[in-house]
Amino acid sequence: MKSEDLAIADYFKPIPLQYLCAMRCSSGKIQYDSQQLAEDALIDQHIYKGFAEHQGPQNVYECRDCGYWHMTSKNAERLPRLQEMIDSGEMRKKQQASQWERRF
């Protein structure tokens, strides 16, 4: 790989895919290509934003309008992966670790 190619790759890397294809859905929500990606993003939000368990997005769903996956926040059954992380204390640990990292 030439050095210019590397520079170009670096230039494009910071733009998450979901922003490049955002707003194609009438819901105006961020679109995720798969359930897995949507779940990962939901869990990341809980970690980095330090949500209490009832705050923030609770689950993901496949959209009938656009066919992509979105997060849903209200009155949704909690994502089992998220619930497990909360119950095991893993979520609290990761939230604390993320707060710690942001002090530097």
Ligand SMILES: [Zn+2]
């Ligand atoms: Zn949609």
